[in-house]
Amino acid sequence: MNRQKLSKVNQTIRHLDAFLSPSKSLFDGYNPDIPRLLLDLCEPETPLFPRLLSLKTECRNDAEVLGVLPLLTPSLRSLSIVIHHSATDYMHELLEGIEKNLRNLEHLSLSYQPAPASTSNESTGDHSELRELDSYVYFPAIAQALPRSLRTLSIPSGCASIDTLFSISRLPLLESLTFAGKWEVDVHEEEWPELEACSFPMLNRLVVPGCSIRTAIGLLSIISDLTPLREVDIALSEMSPGLRELWATLARFHSSIRRISVNHLGPGPSPIRAQEDLEALATCSKLEDLILGGPIEMSTVDFRALVGRLPHTCAVRIGENHS
Known part of the structure; x- marks a missing residue:
């Protein structure tokens, strides 16, 4: 040719x-x-x-x-x-x-x-060399x-440095931000400075997998509550009492949030109670979907009481309970 x-x-x-x-x-x-x-x-x-x-x-x-x-x-x-x-x-x-x-x-x-992961590392439990592959x-x-x-961006979680987050937050048309892969504790659990009030002007979807509750709270906390965030999808590597603070942080976006999905990816811990912690989400008047996957302990009575406090159009699935 x-x-x-x-x-x-x-x-x-x-x-x-x-x-x-x-x-x-x-x-x-x-x-x-x-x-x-x-x-x-x-x-x-x-x-x-x-x-x-x-x-x-x-x-x-x-x-x-x-x-x-x-x-x-x-x-x-x-x-x-x-x-x-x-x-x-x-x-x-x-x-x-x-x-x-x-x-x-x-x-x-x-x-x-x-x-x-190499067979030798898996058998001995030594993951010191795996860090080099991040x-x-x-x-x-x-x-x-x-x-x-x-308008949409997906990058490895390891790239989410403070400088990178600051630059991403200034993208004027960005609507969806996804971080992929495991978050490293010593890289992402430092103190993040609060971003400018005009940051993430168009962001409506945030996906954060494989992170700790502390990391999720830290990331959400630096985003201005003026951001029109509509959907948050978080996969936690652990379940801990910090959930109450996570719900309160998510409730900052009460005027825009429509879907919240929080799932647990780590080994199964003991069941935790969540009804009182979730009360903060009752202020989210536009919430349409609430999903909490993991070892959640909640009676049918408590579940119905919670559903009654959420918007009547909200579909709720918590552990084995669903509306």
Whole structure:
């Protein structure tokens, strides 16, 4: 195929989704020089796929990351990349490509796939070496690479430094923020300064997995109660008496919150009572869904009493009880 024909074909491509293939990678099993060779066939200064709108792929090695770089065309509106632990040497180049070329990007998902735990570590319970595989070791600071056009953002929890959170909070159009992966205690349980009152002006959805109650409270506390937060989804690594403070913190968004989901991912602790703790949510007049999954102890009478204090349109599921 000559250069002219290739250019015409490339202009018809709008979406590239490697997850439709078994490998989930655009370049798995191919010559790593293919992206460069294809780019050489195009006209100088012309994007490989000038009308590409979405790109979704995994990168298992450095060659695959390099293969993505020619695909970062200004037309992209959605970019989703899973970076494996063996493909982190060119993260700076990837983030520079996002910052330089994707000024109109609306949806960005960057996730990290760590190496599987070794059998020896699992058998001995020694996890000292696993710390080296965490995403914040390999991911450089991503704040400068984030386009102001973003509406949804998903990044590894390890990237949630104070500086990054400050930069994310100033994205004017951001509606959904997701943190993926485990939160490390010594990185995320420090004192976070309160953000500006104008931070997260459009944020309505927050997803925080695998964190402690203290981390969840800290993150929610620095967000201004003027933020139009409508949906919060938290997966806790522990259940503790700190739940009462968590509900009170969530109740700060009583004028906008519509859905609250808090689940427990850790080992099963002893059942805890939650009725009195949940009373703070009675002020959330727009609440439509309340989900609390975990070892919750609540009688049918107490459950009905709680439901009666919540908005009549609210669907409630707490432990084994549901309305």
